[in-house]
Amino acid sequence: MAKLKTLFFCRNCGSESSKWIGRCPSCGEWNTYVEEPAGKKNAQPIFEPEERPRPQKLEDISALNCLRIDTHNAELNRVLGGGLVPGSLVLLGGEPGIGKSTLALQVALQAPEATVLYVSGEESLQQIKMRAERISSHSSDCLFLNETSLESILVHCKEIKPALIFIDSIQTISTQSIDSSAGSVSQIKECTAALLRFAKTTHTSVFLIGHITKDGMLAGPKVLEHIVDAVLQFEGDHNHVYRILRSLKNRFGATSELGIFEMRSDGLREVANPSEMLITTNEEGLSGIGIGATIDGIRPFLIEVQALVSTAVYGTPQRSCTGFDGRRLNMLLAVLEKRAGFKLSAKDVFLNIAGGLKVDDPAIDLAVIAAIMSSNIDTPIRHLYCFSGEVGLSGEIRPVGRIEQRIYEAQKLGFTKIFIADANRKGISTKGLSIQVVFVGKVEHLIKALFNNE
Secondary structure, eight states: OOOOEEEEEEEEOOHHHEOOOOBOOOTOOOOOEEEEEOOOSSSSOOOOOOOOOOOOOGSSOOOOOOHHHHHHHHHHHHHHTTBOTTTTTEEEETTTTTHHHHHHHHHHTTTTSOEEEESSSOHHHHHHHHHHHHTTOOOOOOEEEEEOOHHHHHHHHHHHOSSSSEEOOOOOOOOTTTTOTTTTHHHHHHHHHHHHHHHHHHTEEEEEEOOOOTSBBBBSSSSHHHHSSSEEEEEEOOOOOOOEEEEETTTSSSSSEEEEEETTHHHHHHHHSSHHHHHOOOOOOOOSSEEEEEEEETEEEEEEEEEEEEEEESSSOEEEEEESSSHHHHHHHHHHEEEEEEEEEEEEEEEGGGGGOOOOOOOGHHHHHHHHHHHHHHHOOOOOOOEOOOEEETSBBBBSSSSHHHHHHHHTOOEEEEEEGHHHHHHOOOOOOSSEEEEEEEEOOOOOOHHSOO
């Protein structure tokens, strides 16, 4: 029996080699080569357009009708830049169970004006029907297909001619032109390239669902992200109900947009105003709670910062963070002890960002400082106060960008006072604002304004 010939492929760039190499010579990454069968490719391509494209002058190119396809999902439309562009190839990735298939099925069932083909390689049609009945959505123009062969999928697409195609997932699709198993580097690259040619030739929008690795990266070669037009990342914590949809790449819109969803028993619900969902009512006057005005992408919203400071029972004080950088918390505690004179080295400090979100905006520093000091002296911060500012090592309050959007978001939610950096005084106008803007220059000024003038 002849020995099966194998080749080694780089998971990052897709380059191949006859032997294993520690460092890829093409992309420079280490330990990315995997062994796969060296199957012979068919001479005939998987998808061949009816007419071969010819070179054209710029003035001879007809402008494509850029009317985007409305997904009937405001948050998804926001992330995509206004809707799906005809002929685009979109990749949606995320952890298992985060809601990728639920989001795709909801969008497929909410597009009544267009013929939609939903191809499932992981679930049976009966399982899809059970999920569709649970999310209480129905569309007579949505067709479902349980298939993993790319050639068979393209045959059905030519017959049906749908305006939108969903592939769940790209790791389960395989082509007969390659002998390797589904999900391998060569299979993913070849199937995605064939779907891209089909989408661009027929002006059909294709929505791919992709798996991620244990490192949080999209499974398959890195070239997969270069092939597609948009890469969307679905994030969230399984212990919380909120999900965030980010745009990592978008050829037809901004990559700074994000959409927020709430996972419920009947599917994903759009969160139009995340600030109201992430802030709990603090009318009882609880200490250790501060509201921070942050911006994720280009979307401003207010989040609740919870802090607990207590005497250390054990020898070494504990520092615990949820949704916040632990090293930055240690830096803020050192600033409070050095610049403001508070002895926190012998106390346990616990910090939590409500809602299960992860925040890396430095403008949240001021809210963290306020929440820690409120818990330390067991004095609540007055109701409807919020904060936005970065804290430096010398104890000064540094300015943050797009402060007007943060102020208007706090004003829209009915907050009466917002504390910002004194250096932002020149960039904004407080005329016509119903919210009082308080400028603070140092950490000790903030503490005096909050707790000495009660």
